[in-house]
């Protein structure tokens with residue numbers, strides 16, 4: 001076998017393309033999941049049964065299905081229903097749907113934790129529900145929801161490795177292929193783990209910084 | 219201007235207001251007194267629809283308050299509320315708190331509202347705190363901001379629920395003195411309070427609430443100085459000479 005440093009240099013380009021895919025899948029899924037999660041949480045705290053119930057059922061439903069099954073369903077079943085998706089697209093959608101539930105629950109927890117006195121104060125100056133949510137409740141709810149939201153982001157990043165099962169060439173997938181062609185499991189998977197840590201450690205650090213800053217501005 | 223006609227309110231099976239009939243006239247300062255649990259807060263909250271009521275009428279200049287009707291938003295802009303625990307918006311400065319209603323709800327011109335809001339804050343003695351967040355203000359200062367926030371709506375009346383009872387004793391005075399000024403300007407106010415001395419000074423009228431009914435009401439000097447009702451007498455004896 002060639003020396004370690006050489007092997008690392010050999011493997012790195014391929015793993016970096018995988019890393020890039022991981023970042024892309026995660027980022028896109030995060031944006032979608034956050035938007036959907038916000039929607040679910042707003043529907044569930046709207047006070048209208050016609051909005052509350054559908055959101056509740058969607059969330060209960062999605063939360064009860066393993067993420068792998070969601071991915072298989074979107075990638076393999078959707079085409080049969082006439083919706084052709086690339087593996088990348090299916091991966092983003094599957095992750096986004098699953099995580100919209102977690103993120104939605106996180107936001108909802110934040111909304112519910114806002115002091116009831118805030119709602120009363122907003123009402124007492126004549127605010128209607130929509131404006132009250134936008135200007136008074138949500139800004140405070142986001143602040144409360146930020147730490148668990150940060151956890152969701154890190155978990156989503158790690159769970160993005162699941163999309164390897166539908167052959168998205170992200171970091172885990174690249175690692176697996178590289179390992180099976182070189183039999184150098186130890187080096188390859190150590191590198192894969194290290195590359196994940198290169199993302200998650202700064203992310204954790206960033207989240208803590210933002211939290212501190214928001215806590216100070218309060 | 220605020221008229222109660224046989225108002226009944228229950229929480230589930232528990233009847234809290236058992237037929238309230240009374241009236242607050244324009245320019246009056248009415249203090250609402252009574253033992254804990256007698257329904258003072260509930261009555262106040264019914265006036266601006268933070269609670270609904272089951273029967274009877276609450277009328278604001280003839281317009282019926284209905285917590286479930288679309289008209290409630292408009293009524294709330296006419297009758298402001300000050301809370302025991304201030305309830306300032308923590309993510310906004312004092313000035314932004316005061317400007318929020320007029321700009322966002324009434325849709326008034328921002329520059330104009332700002333000038334007015336600054337004036338209100340100056341009047342409650344907070345000229346130098348306008349850009350502070352609530353967390354950087356003392357309780358007394360926060361409550362004065364809350365009063366300025368209410369005033370900025372240019373309400374026809376203000377409801378205040380124990381505005382000083384969450385304050386440290388040394389801050390009670392600064393808030394009461396703001397209310398005293400408002401009373402002198404004949405701002406219509408309905409104030410739930412345990413400050414009998416303050417009520418004696420500023421109230422034109424007093425309602426004594428006992429177990430969901432107004433047991434006695436009338437001019438402040440009569441009710442507070444020469445109460446007729448035995449329960450009022452007992453209540454006043456208890457709060458003015460605490461054991």
Ligand SMILES: Nc1ncnc2c1ncn2[C@@H]1O[C@H](COP(=O)(O)OP(=O)(O)OP(=O)(O)O)[C@@H](O)[C@H]1O
Pocket residue numbers: 229234252253254255256257258259260261
């Ligand atoms: N949201 C609610 N649900 C159920 N019961 C309530 C609710 N709010 C108040 N009550 C009950 O109604 C009664 C009157 O309460 P209220 O808060 O109006 O009294 P209060 O006169 O303001 O008392 P205090 O001086 O302690 O503030 C009490 O028995 C209270 O337990």
Ligand SMILES: [Mg+2]
Pocket residue numbers: 258259260379
């Ligand atoms: Mg009360």
